[in-house]
Amino acid sequence: MTDPRLSELARLLPDLKLSTDPGDLEHHGRDWTRRWTPAPLAVAFPADIAQVQAIVRWAAQTGVAIVPSGGRTGLSGGAVAAHGELVLSLDRMNKVLDFNPVDRTLTVQPGIALEAVQQAARDRGLIYPVDFAARGSCQIGGNIATNAGGIRVIRYGNTRQWVAGLKVVTGTGELLDLNKGLVKNASGYDLRHLVIGSEGTLGIVVEATLWLTAPPPDTQVMLLAIPAMDALMKVFAEANHRLRLEAFEFFTDRALAHVTAHGAQKPFAEDHPFYVVTEFDAAGEADALDFFERCVEEGWVVDGVIASSDAQAAALWRLREGITESLARYKPYKNDVSVRISVVPAFMEEMQRLLSAEYPHFDVVWFGHIGDGNLHINVLKPDDLANDTFVSQCEHVTSLLVETLHRHEGSISAEHGIGLVKKPWLGSVRSDAEITLMRGIKAAWDPRNIMNPGKLL
């Protein structure tokens, strides 16, 4: 530890695992955005809350910024450490601490993977229903810090809905114990909800109590081929009316081309412009057939398959969940937007028109949680285009998006957060008065500005 600030930290906490190994700095200094060169000062791996508090107090004294670090699967640069920050990894705080069958709560440390939380719930005959493709790598602390959404929001809501209590270390090193698992607690500002979605800028989640729920009855998974954009939301309205939906996800022919080139099985002999994967309670099997027949009669759906085994259901889901990975090698420029559900068709049509007029050479891949009005738009870099030109053209794409979203009263970030990537556009979704209040809140929780500075605000 040649840096005197690190020597001081090592002296204060002789048992703390602290690394300046170049491999660790590289690995823990970045998230899935891959846009910034990682350059943290060091990576700390605290083992308990007391160590987290001591690290934060040391940081407040020395002025070293902290980047809280979970699974770093984020797509907005929220967990990037590119300016000599201390990465505070929660990897070692990854245990289930308690289960209460009466409250139906699971208390966990923040570094536990989402998939392990889901498994712990299943082992106790219940479910933790927030779910998305990064489940194996992302951590619950990061899910809370970003209010993660995913593929079952339509049924269960975002992470926010499942957080019964939170322990948080603020920017002064103070430990807050928020809400303590209460269902009802009308005692003023709910600070728990301020922390959820704050992207590590207010404090570090060091323990979470999560609500669990009963598993749904058996579900069925269906893949539909859809011939035109305006049919998409008609199919959604019909499905939502007739079925008890668990998920309603869409992707385009471009997305399917990438995911099948990456190893997934092509589902239909013919190609179609749009596809929907939907999952719903199996109890409504007859309704599912009625729904399908109606959609076909109306010409909204031209082909479909219903999974007849768990393996087939998994294969259909892979078509949707494998998209991000299948695009990764193109270093896509990602956008994650939302509009009201009813506005989706008008917004998509307008945006498609603008993009094909201005950037006909771009491979633009649309997919996402269309039943929540949440669309992912990935722009892939053409091989023959210089990286700088690509980035500046993509920033222009984002400006087009921002204008179009503004007209349609949407948001520039639906579920991926603001981080570094969308920071220039925060003002397009939040008023000056809101941003002033947000800055005031940040200053109250983190007066030395050491908690993930430069992200979000």
Ligand code: 2HG
């Ligand atoms: C998803 O819905 C994730 O699969 C990732 O939010 C989206 O890669 C993306 O743009």
Ligand code: ZN
């Ligand atoms: Zn998503």
